[in-house]
Amino acid sequence: xxxxxxxxxxxxxxxxxxxxxxxxxxxxxxxxxxxxxxxxxxxxxxxxxxxxxxxxxxxxxxxxxxxxxxxxxxxxxxxxxxxxxxxxxxxxxxxxxxxxxxxxxxxxxxxxxxxxxxxxxxxxxxxxxxxxxxxxxxxxxxxxxxxxxxxxxxxxxxxxxxxxxxxxxxxxxxxxxxxxxxxxxxxxxxxxxxxxxxxxxxxxxxxxxxxxxxxxxxxxxxxxxxxxxxxxxxxxxxxxxxxxxxxxxxxxxxxxxxxxxxxxxxxxxxxxxxxxxxxxxxxxxxxxxxxxxxxxxxxxxxxxxxxxxxxxxxxxxxxxxxxxxxxxxxxxxxxxxxxxxxxxxx
Amino acid sequence: xxxxxxxxxxxxxxxxxxxxxxxxxxxxxxxxxxxxxxxxxxxxxxxxxxxxxxxxxxxxxxxxxxxxxxxxxxxxxxxxxxxxxxxxxxxxxxxxxxxxxxxxxxxxxxxxxxxx
Numbered sequence: 001x002x003x004x005x006x007x008x009x010x011x012x013x014x015x016x017x018x019x020x021x022x023x024x025x026x027x028x029x030x031x032x033x034x035x036x037x038x039x040x041x042x043x044x045x046x047x048x049x050x051x052x053x054x055x056x057x058x059x060x061x062x063x064x065x066x067x068x069x070x071x072x073x074x075x076x077x078x079x080x081x082x083x084x085x086x087x088x089x090x091x092x093x094x095x096x097x098x099x100x101x102x103x104x105x106x107x108x109x110x111x112x113x114x115x116x117x118x119x120x121x122x123x124x125x126x127x128x129x130x131x132x133x134x135x136x137x138x139x140x141x142x143x144x145x146x147x148x149x150x151x152x153x154x155x156x157x158x159x160x161x162x163x164x165x166x167x168x169x170x171x172x173x174x175x176x177x178x179x180x181x182x183x184x185x186x187x188x189x190x191x192x193x194x195x196x197x198x199x200x201x202x203x204x205x206x207x208x209x210x211x212x213x214x215x216x217x218x219x220x221x222x223x224x225x226x227x228x229x230x231x232x233x234x235x236x237x238x239x240x241x242x243x244x245x246x247x248x249x250x251x252x253x254x255x256x257x258x259x260x261x262x263x264x265x266x267x268x269x270x271x272x273x274x275x276x277x278x279x280x281x282x283x284x285x286x287x288x289x290x291x292x293x294x295x296x297x298x299x300x301x302x303x304x305x306x307x308x309x310x311x312x313x314x315x316x317x318x319x320x321x322x323x324x325x326x327x328x329x330x331x332x333x334x335x336x337x338x339x340x341x342x343x344x345x346x
Numbered sequence: 347x348x349x350x351x352x353x354x355x356x357x358x359x360x361x362x363x364x365x366x367x368x369x370x371x372x373x374x375x376x377x378x379x380x381x382x383x384x385x386x387x388x389x390x391x392x393x394x395x396x397x398x399x400x401x402x403x404x405x406x407x408x409x410x411x412x413x414x415x416x417x418x419x420x421x422x423x424x425x426x427x428x429x430x431x432x433x434x435x436x437x438x439x440x441x442x443x444x445x446x447x448x449x450x451x452x453x454x455x456x457x458x459x460x461x462x
Contacts, residue, residue, distance in 0.1 A: 013377045084411035106414035109366045
């Protein structure tokens with residue numbers, strides 16, 4: 001529990017009075033100026049309150065408040081201005097910088113102890129609550145993710161796969177998205193978005209659950225009619241996702257929807273279901289498309305054996321699995337070592 | 347004579363100060379012992395003589411806080427006025443008040459030093 005009070009005043013007399021008033025209940029830390037106060041705030045994580053003088057050498061009280069705003073500490077640690085100041089403007093400035101209360105010298109110790117004690121108690125409750133809420137949000141996110149994973153695994157089982165395909169697609173999506181966004185500024189995305197896209201890629205084949213077993217697991221080549229039905233796993237995926245939007249974060253939902261629909265589109269417009277081309281296809285759908293094709297090539301299927309790494313890379317580059325964005329291909333080729341070592345890992 | 351009683355005679359509100367010090371008389375006496383040096387270091391009158399009113403207001407402000415906390419009531423009242431007058435652009439009036447209070451300050455300092 002936070003149980004230290006930081007007393008900041010350039011006059012020892014003033015510090016001694018405050019220390020005397022609080023030493024039985026709290027650990028006392030003392031600073032002679034703002035600079036020392038900031039150092040103590042950085043090196044102690046048990047500070048429950050700051051009692052701050054305004055006019056001091058080196059760095060004054062306003063400077064301390066500004067620093068605490070910059071570091072965000074002002075949100076969790078109450079700051080009391082203790083001052084002989086009565087200039088309204090200066091006191092208002094202190095409040096505006098986040099001071100919780102202004103106490104003018106000379107003060108009455110008993111009242112001071114009550115006021116400060118009450119606020120410390122309030123902050124403790126608030127900080128505790130915040131921690132509890134954060135823990136719960138994290139737990140909810142984990143549960144959401146595991147629901148998404150469970151759903152994907154169920155589909156894979158029908159597809160006579162073990163759930164490994166989904167994990168590999170995630171790994172490949174991560175490697176490729178990272179490479180593309182680092183290499184090409186026009187595709188830049190922050191890490192937090194890439195993480196969401198990686199999660200969303202789990203559900204790219206969710207629509208396969210609506211494809212009849214006879215087609216999904218047919219050992220030979222599909223007829224034209226069968227292939228048309230097979231293609232519907234993209235749009236059926238979207239239908240399914242619209243029924244269950246609440247199991248995931250709204251951003252992940254949007255990425256999932258887009259990836260489920262467009263991970264079979266091609267750069268030249270000859271993919272499906274919409275036949276869109278170029279960068280009309282989102283970069284994440286383009287990336288999952290390459291990841292999906294690569295994984296299909298290097299995995300054994302009911303109708304084919306697994307190709308080795310070199311053959312798979314060559315086939316993708318030669319356009320045997322459709323045309324891809326040259327930039328995504330470049331990122332894929334430059335990531336070849338990472339992709340290969342991932343394969344060996346498994 | 348006892349320091350506390352003697353200061354009381356000079357207008358110091360010792361009972362208020364003692365309650366501020368959680369009735370720790372030894373601590374109060376020890377902190378009183380630091381006042382003479384603090385007053386000399388602040389040296390408000392020399393800043394007035396040099397017409398350095400920025401430093402004068404800062405020093406007077408420091409003494410206002412300290413004298414307030416030690417309940418050196420007459421000095422606290424004077425320094426409160428001095429700070430306000432200096433900020434209000436009336437240094438002559440502020441200096442007059444300082445001249446007036448200095449003998450009392452000297453007496454209080456002498457009393458503290460004699461008893462420590």
